[in-house]
Amino acid sequence: MELTLNHRKEGDRTVLEVGGEVDVYTAPKLREKLVELVGEGHYQIVVDMTKVEFLDSTGLGVLVGGLKRVRSHDGSLSLVCNQERILKIFRITGLTKVFPIHDSLDEALQDSE
Amino acid sequence: MTDVELHLPPDVRYVGLARLVVMVAARQAGMADERLEDLKIAVSEATTNAINAHRRTAKPAPVVLAFGPTGSGQFAVTIADTGPGFEPPPLEAHSSRDWSLENGLGVTLIRGLADDVEFRREAGMVVKMRFSVDLTGDGAVGD
Numbered sequence: 241m242e243l244t245l246n247h248r249k250e251g252d253r254t255v256l257e258v259g260g261e262v263d264v265y266t267a268p269k270l271r272e273k274l275v276e277l278v279g280e281g282h283y284q285i286v287v288d289m290t291k292v293e294f295l296d297s298t299g300l301g302v303l304v305g306g307l308k309r310v311r312s313h314d315g316s317l318s319l320v321c322n323q324e325r326i327l328k329i330f331r332i333t334g335l336t337k338v339f340p341i342h343d344s345l346d347e348a349l350q351d352s353e
Numbered sequence: 354m355t356d357v358e359l360h361l362p363p364d365v366r367y368v369g370l371a372r373l374v375v376m377v378a379a380r381q382a383g384m385a386d387e388r389l390e391d392l393k394i395a396v397s398e399a400t401t402n403a404i405n406a407h408r409r410t411a412k413p414a415p416v417v418l419a420f421g422p423t424g425s426g427q428f429a430v431t432i433a434d435t436g437p438g439f440e441p442p443p444l445e446a447h448s449s450r451d452w453s454l455e456n457g458l459g460v461t462l463i464r465g466l467a468d469d470v471e472f473r474r475e476a477g478m479v480v481k482m483r484f485s486v487d488l489t490g491d492g493a494v495g496d
Contacts, residue, residue: 261369263365263368263369263372263397263401264365264368264397264401264404264405265365265366265368265369294372294393294394294397296394296397296398296401296459296462297398297401297458297459297461297462298401298459300458301458325387325390328390328391329394329462332461332462332465332466333458333461333462333465
């Protein structure tokens with residue numbers, strides 16, 4: 241399955257909806273999109289991973305890269321993820337301590353961090 | 354039982370194919386859905402590392418996956434490359450990890466998801482992972 245990327249503004253946040261499979265083959269597209277968004281001045285990013293079918297460490301690395309990018313502009317990058325199989329890899333790698341992870345987009349948008 | 358072998362061109366576009374083929378074989382061996390998810394990620398990680406090892410050396414040789422049930426309730430996957438190999442990073446506490454590194458999470462995931470894993474240096478790096486077919490360990494549920 242291909243990777244799909246769509247973004248929109250929600251108040252002062254930018255929601256990036258990611259769908260499909262994020263692996264070594266498709267992750268460069270996600271990296272490019274995050275670089276592009278930050279380059280355009282989107283520093284408060286919510287990555288909605290509700291429709292992600294597969295994510296491995298290459299995808300995790302890209303998200304960490306995105307987080308570093310927005311932080312260098314005093315921004316934030318939070319995640320929406322309610323799938324146990326994906327949350328599990330954030331837990332194993334200790335990244336649950338690095339990213340704010342929300343069950344729903346509403347919750348992410350209400351978070352004032 | 355004789356393992357099935359899959360020879361993959363060293364191109365990252367084939368990592369998804371490797372995941373799919375190994376997952377179907379494991380499902381046929383009776384692996385529970387939750388374990389299939391663990392297997393898919395671990396296979397993706399090891400195959401990505403192997404293909405990247407070949408790409409770094411511009412070797413056209415294929416990456417070889419061999420997989421099948423072990424006969425003792427496990428499903429084994431061996432992924433071999435002929436690249437220069439890598440030193441698997443030492444086990445470390447999450448708190449000590451340097452998050453400025455965007456790479457190196459793959460081996461952590463393999464270790465966290467497989468029942469056991471061995472890294473062996475032969476012509477290149479050989480990674481052998483075993484997964485219980487039934488639900489065991491984290492998140493296991495009784496019948």
